[in-house]
Amino acid sequence: MVFRAAKAAACHEGATAPPIGRTTTLCVSSDFQRSSSVSLMFAAPRLARSPEQSNEPYAWASRAHMCRLCVGKQVHFQVKYRVAAINRDVGIVWLAHNARGVEENLCAIQARTGFAKEQVAISEKKRTYADADAESNATVQWHGADAAALVSEYKGKLVPAIVEAVRDGASLRVILKPSLQLVNFGLSGV
Numbered sequence: 001m002v003f004r005a006a007k008a009a010a011c012h013e014g015a016t017a018p019p020i021g022r023t024t025t026l027c028v029s030s031d032f033q034r035s036s037s038v039s040l041m042f043a044a045p046r047l048a049r050s051p052e053q054s055n056e057p058y059a060w061a062s063r064a065h066m067c068r069l070c071v072g073k074q075v076h077f078q079v080k081y082r083v084a085a086i087n088r089d090v091g092i093v094w095l096a097h098n099a100r101g102v103e104e105n106l107c108a109i110q111a112r113t114g115f116a117k118e119q120v121a122i123s124e125k126k127r128t129y130a131d132a133d134a135e136s137n138a139t140v141q142w143h144g145a146d147a148a149a150l151v152s153e154y155k156g157k158l159v160p161a162i163v164e165a166v167r168d169g170a171s172l173r174v175i176l177k178p179s180l181q182l183v184n185f186g187l188s189g190v
Helices: 004-011 058-068 107-112 117-125 149-156
Strands: 010-015 023-028 035-040 074-083 086-093 161-166 171-176 181-186
Touching: 035 107, 058 086, 058 107, 086 107
Parallel strands: 035 086
Antiparallel strands: 010 023, 010 074, 023 035, 074 086, 161 171, 171 181
8 A cells, every 4th residue: 555545545454553641643554654643633731832731631641541542553544624724634543443343432541441531521520620639740840951860860761751753854843751751952963
């Protein structure tokens, strides 16, 4: 299958999905050189984008739930419509067949488990609509990182991290785990 032909059909099979925030980026199998971003058709709790903002309750939990469901797994997606003004495709993602042989809609799973804003979750007071508790919100450390201290602490070690953005082949923004510290760095010798 050629990526352009699959995109024209607006239904992609065999894509691997690493979700990022409210948008799931889909890379259509390893033999394709292009990727496509599809915004999902639901609202999720938002993560803070600057030190002046705060995370909505359960934003990290919602994100982690999507990661467990999607990262490294086969998915199918369909673009429902395109918002030309902001160059964004909006659609639906289905997870591969489950034990019962049924494909599951990712939006429906997020809504059913209370990680998306939806009427059933509101009425049952699930996750984002429950009373706030300690589990409901994680915080990112927004203060400036001491680069020298980071290098001395982690030099020669494997550091678990979540890749937030890849600007180009050598510039990355990651969140270090478990401290949730946001770090921008560049790779050399690439």
